Amino acid sequence: MNNTPPPIVEIHDLSRLFGTLHAVDTISFTMQTGQVVGLIGANGAGKTTLMRMLATLDQPTSGSISILGADAIMHPELIRHRIGWMPDDFNVYNNTTVRDYLDFFARAYGLKGNTRRDTVNRLLEFTGIPDLADRFIDKLSKGQKQKLGLARMLVGDPELLILDEPAAGLDPKARLDFKQHIHDLAKQGKTILISSHILSELSEMCSDLIFMDNGKIIKSGTQDELLQMASAETDIFIRCIGDPAPLVRWLENRDGWQRIVPLPQGASAVCTLDSDEALSAELKALCLELPILEFTPRRRNLEEAFVSILSEHLPPIPPQA
Ligand code: ATP
Numbered sequence: 001m002n003n004t005p006p007p008i009v010e011i012h013d014l015s016r017l018f019g020t021l022h023a024v025d026t027i028s029f030t031m032q033t034g035q036v037v038g039l040i041g042a043n044g045a046g047k048t049t050l051m052r053m054l055a056t057l058d059q060p061t062s063g064s065i066s067i068l069g070a071d072a073i074m075h076p077e078l079i080r081h082r083i084g085w086m087p088d089d090f091n092v093y094n095n096t097t098v099r100d101y102l103d104f105f106a107r108a109y110g111l112k113g114n115t116r117r118d119t120v121n122r123l124l125e126f127t128g129i130p131d132l133a134d135r136f137i138d139k140l141s142k143g144q145k146q147k148l149g150l151a152r153m154l155v156g157d158p159e160l161l162i163l164d165e166p167a168a169g170l171d172p173k174a175r176l177d178f179k180q181h182i183h184d185l186a187k188q189g190k191t192i193l194i195s196s197h198i199l200s201e202l203s204e205m206c207s208d209l210i211f212m213d214n215g216k217i218i219k220s221g222t223q224d225e226l227l228q229m230a231s232a233e234t235d236i237f238i239r240c241i242g243d244p245a246p247l248v249r250w251l252e253n254r255d256g257w258q259r260i261v262p263l264p265q266g267a268s269a270v271c272t273l274d275s276d277e278a279l280s281a282e283l284k285a286l287c288l289e290l291p292i293l294e295f296t297p298r299r300r301n302l303e304e305a306f307v308s309i310l311s312e313h314l315p316p317i318p319p320q321a
Contacts, residue, residue, distance in 0.1 A: 006069065008033045008160060008191045009054065014063035015215075016049050023049040025215035026063070031193065033159075036186045038202030039195040040306065041212035047195040048088070048164055050212070054193065055085040055162050067160060081109070084158035086149050088165040094138035098129060101137060102151055109156040123151040126184070128177060143174030150181060161185065161192045167201055179205055199303045211306055219306070226306075239266040241291040250290060256282060271297075 007030035016024040024046045031037055039047050052058040053065060056076035065072040070079045093101065102123060106116045124130040127147040132140065140148065146166060153161065167175050182205045186192060196202050202209060203223060210220040219226070240247045248267050251257040256278070260269040273279050279297075286292060 005033060007031055007066075008035075008068055009193075010064075010066040011054075012064045014050070014053065014065060015061045016046075016053060016058065017061045022215045024053070024060070027212075027215070027217055028063075029210060029217065029220065031160075031191055033191055034186065034189050035208060036182065036192045036194070036206045038199075038206035038209045039193060039212060040197065040199050040202055040209060041195075042197055045197075045212040046215040047197075047212060049215075051085075051162050051164050051193065051195060055083055056080050057085070081156055082159050084153035084156070084161040086153045086161070086163040086166055088168060094136070096137055097134050098137060098140070098148055099124070099133040101148065102155060105152050105155045111155075119155065123154055126154070127151040127181065143170050143177075146170060146174065146178065150178075154185075159189075159191060161190050163192070163194045165195055165197075167196065167198075175201070199306060235268060235270050235297070237263070237266065237268045237294075237296040238286070238292060239294040239296075241293060247286075247290055247292075250286060254282070266293075 009029075009031035011030070012028050014024055014027045015022060027050065039050070041047050049058065053060050054067070054072070056072055056079070059073065067079045068082055072079055093104075096104070099120060102120045103116065106119050111119055121130070124133055127150050129144060129147050129151070132144060132148075137145070137148070150166070153163075167178050170178060182192060182194070194202060194205060199209075206223070208220070208222050209226060211218045238247060238251075244262050244264070244266050248260055248262045251260045251267060251269050256271060256273040257269045258272055260267055271279055271282070273282060283295060
């Protein structure tokens with residue numbers, strides 16, 4: 001008997017066309033209960049379009065979405081109240097205090113009396129804004145509004161949270177607070193999908209990452225899997241005396257070098273040899289043939305690995321000081 005619980009989110013071959021533009025292009029993935037997944041991609045990659053469909057706010061052109069066992073396309077009403085959606089830019093009602101705003105949403109969820117009051121107080125505490133309860137919303141800073149948006153999303157105690165660029169525009173302290181909120185919510189067992197175009201921001205919050213470009217998933221996996229992939233490649237800056245052309249030709253004629261970029265004082269290249277010993281032998285051979293002054297090896301980090309996936313023509317990485 002298979003005891004694996006069914007995924008909380010199951011997307012299959014999902015596409016969304018705007019005219020002829022494939023904003024989301026045959027995407028499939030699943031999310032398990034309690035997973036915190038980061039959706040990373042450049043501007044226009046399709047993150048918001050994908051998230052809006054998951055939040056049942058937009059209909060796909062084709063494909064299927066199952067959320068909490070329900071067909072989210074045919075029967076969005078069955079699961080909408082179990083999904084929390086935090087858009088990147090949400091409208092607030094300006095002539096309203098923070099407490100009244102949350103109270104309004106708690107009413108919309110059918111909460112009554114003490115339960116409603118306790119819920120609002122708990123969310124004010126959780127998001128760290130109890131002191132702002134009587135402040136008018138239009139007097140809040142960007143970070144304070146984000147906290148209020150988070151509190152609003154949690155009013156109905158949803159199981160699946162979808163946050164579109166929640167940390168954009170926040171200062172470092174507000175970002176730290178936000179990260180802590182995500183950790184706390186994950187501990188409570190929420191399943192969370194967060195988008196950003198800043199990988200470092202997501203990498204500290206998410207167990208898994210999905211990398212999108214042009215409406216498609218380019219790569220996905222756990223942080224460890226992606227880091228392994230990143231560290232499999234070493235970028236090396238090689239400085240030589242005089243004209244770098246012979247150096248570039250030498251690298252091009254060998255196995256184990258890719259993305260060779262000529263530079264004024266040498267070249268930069270990615271070494272794909274799989275051991276330090278092999279790399280050492282290769283560099284020794286190079287020094288025997290050409291007037292080499294300096295090597296500066298550098299492991300790729302996760303951000304650079306993603307850039308390299310995105311573009312086969314990497315700009316050279318400058319040598320470290
Ligand atoms: P960003 O990081 O800039 O928010 P994104 O990854 O969220 O970008 P989307 O907003 O999903 O990207 O947009 C994906 C593509 O679909 C873009 O080319 C965008 O111009 C286009 N698009 C989005 N919404 C619409 C719409 N309503 N009508 C036409 N095109 C749209």
